Amino acid sequence: MKLATFTSGDAVMPGVVVDETTIVPLGAIAPDMLTLIANWDALHGAVAAAAAAREGALDLASVSLLAPVPRPGKILAIGLNYADHIAETGMQTPAHQMWFTKPGTAVNGPYADIQIPRGSTMTDYEVEMVVVIGKGGRHIAKDDAPAHVFGYCVGNDVSERVWQRLTPQFTLGKGFDTHAPFGPWITTADAAGDVHALGIRCLVDGEVRQDSSTQHLIFSVWDQIAELSKVMTLEPGDVIYTGTPGGVGAARKPPAMLLPGCRVRCEIDGLGAIEAACVAE
Numbered sequence: 554m555k556l557a558t559f560t561s562g563d564a565v566m567p568g569v570v571v572d573e574t575t576i577v578p579l580g581a582i583a584p585d586m587l588t589l590i591a592n593w594d595a596l597h598g599a600v601a602a603a604a605a606a607r608e609g610a611l612d613l614a615s616v617s618l619l620a621p622v623p624r625p626g627k628i629l630a631i632g633l634n635y636a637d638h639i640a641e642t643g644m645q646t647p648a649h650q651m652w653f654t655k656p657g658t659a660v661n662g663p664y665a666d667i668q669i670p671r672g673s674t675m676t677d678y679e680v681e682m683v684v685v686i687g688k689g690g691r692h693i694a695k696d697d698a699p700a701h702v703f704g705y706c707v708g709n710d711v712s713e714r715v716w717q718r719l720t721p722q723f724t725l726g727k728g729f730d731t732h733a734p735f736g737p738w739i740t741t742a743d744a745a746g747d748v749h750a751l752g753i754r755c756l757v758d759g760e761v762r763q764d765s766s767t768q769h770l771i772f773s774v775w776d777q778i779a780e781l782s783k784v785m786t787l788e789p790g791d792v793i794y795t796g797t798p799g800g801v802g803a804a805r806k807p808p809a810m811l812l813p814g815c816r817v818r819c820e821i822d823g824l825g826a827i828e829a830a831c832v833a834e
């Protein structure tokens with residue numbers, strides 16, 4: 554199933570996307586996506602029935618999609634997780650997973666404008682597969698990790714490289730408002746196929762800048778969930794950005810950064826695409 558959060562008039566609610574052109578509201582089943590995820594075992598039958606009946610169905614083009622989880626409890630992101638991206642940054646392949654967080658205020662809808670921060674000349678794109686946690690837990694074994702994933706989205710780990718390089722910590726460079734778009738919906742894990750074999754691309758103004766496959770992840774999704782949950786309790790609706798392949802703007806010669814007026818599109822086979830205009834803050 555494909556599950557989205559959308560606005561129609563003043564209402565914000567979850568919905569199930571059918572045929573990629575229609576959305577069936579789920580407000581009568583759950584008030585928001587976090588409730589839906591946390592109670593999925595009890596609610597998924599009702600969601601499937603609503604999708605089949607198409608009661609209250611709306612034209613997908615007539616609603617606005619928000620980030621599927623509008624305010625995740627945690628947004629975790631791994632750095633240096635594709636060999637070609639490590640090579641272009643001149644860094645060593647890390648022995649340990651390198652994690653940082655993005656603030657909840659960075660969340661942005663799948664088609665919402667991305668702000669180029671005041672004075673920034675080094676705002677960059679990073680297409681990434683995004684994991685949404687379903688069942689929470691601590692000390693999740695790698696073999697058990699698949700059972701803890703609710704679904705997958707397309708994300709852009711927008712990064713301000715000047716701020717990122719000012720200090721060894723990435724929090725500020727990765728934390729600007731609007732710099733965590735993801736969506737356009739959550740493809741539930743049962744419908745996502747082999748998530749370690751999906752084509753992943755980023756295009757800027759129609760030019761392909763990143764073009765790889767999730768088969769090149771150094772640390773798999775399961776490795777990531779096992780490692781994170783050694784430290785922190787993962788909760789329903791937590792979001793994990795799983796790393797970006799080579800081709801980022803800062804590594805190109807000459808650099809090719811996002812500027813006001815650019816359009817940036819991120820797509821992953823089977824998970825859909827997100828696309829945004831870049832605007833001056």
Ligand code: ZN
Nearest residue numbers: 679710796797
């Ligand atoms: Zn990233």
